[in-house]
Amino acid sequence: MQQEKKGRTYVFGFEEEWRDFEKRNAAFLERFPRLEQTMHSAFGTRNLSEPIDKFVFMFGRVCVEDFFEILLCCANGNGQAAQKLLRGLYERAVTLRYLREHPSEIDDFLDYFHVNQRKLMIACEQTMGKGTFTPEHVAEIEKSYEEVKDRFMITDCEECDTKRLNHTWSKLDFVSMANKTALGKLIVPGYIIPLRQAHATVASMTSRMAAGENDAISFIDTAQRKEADNALRVSHNIILDVLRVEDEQFNTPGLKEQNESCLQDFVDIWQNRPVPKY
DSSP states (O other): OOOTTTTTTEEEOOOOHHHHHHHHHHHHHHHHHHHHHHHHHSOOOOOSSSSSHHHHHHHHHHHHHHHHHHHHHHHHOOOOHHHHHHHHHHHHHHHHHHHOOOGGHHHHHHHHHHHHHHHHHHHHHHOOTHHHHHHHHHHHHHHHHHHHEEEEEEEETTTEEEEESSSSSSSSSSSHHHHGGGGGGGGGIIIHHHHHHHHOOOOHHTTTTEOOOOOOOEEEOOOOOHHHHHHHHHHHHHHHHHHHHHHHHOOOOTTTHHHHHHHHHHHHHHTTSSSOOO
16 A cells, blocks of 8 residues: 655555565465455355354454454564464454354353443543443443343352452363364464563563664564464464364355365465474
């Protein structure tokens, strides 16, 4: 994207990185049209009534959006940005896979929305003052919260038998949830490593820092191509599982065969490239 203003041209993207990305990932780009077509097959318009069906379809489509955002960052050499987005894709894909295999928990996932809405309302009123929400809106949020809150209470102290509201919709912590799915094997490259960039950590600082003589330090402002390619590999792996979930849920004609072709493409693309060392 280019924009000219007052004699200057702003380029939103790095053409040199596009060319280098294309050279490094020629095999991926050659096979990419098949992956893109498979996504179209999986996410065509559907008429759905069951909550689990709506969830699997829409949440899977959000994962596709995540994948394309990661691809955009990778193609521009923004490897650290891609890593930050990778964490979100992995978390959504794990949740998608877990709830596909445990559909009885879908109501908990959906109803925790009302808990989060109340948390948002309280935060807004604490920072922006009372009156941010209309009395009618407050009453609606409180009513919905009261209807579901008991399902999300957990033991705070066993000795005094006190309870508190859980911070999330499931009593499982996320790592335990991931390990109950096929995506558990990607917990390190898909979640733990990306968290170092997504959160305020020492690693997020030192990964961009160069040390010289006499305690001189400087910021590394060049492209992060290794991190970009690592994010591409892992996100490619994750999105294949998302597509398998869609096939398992809806049994779309021809999708299984397309998924198998995409899996073979993944093997062909990445099998001869060294696994990254962290």
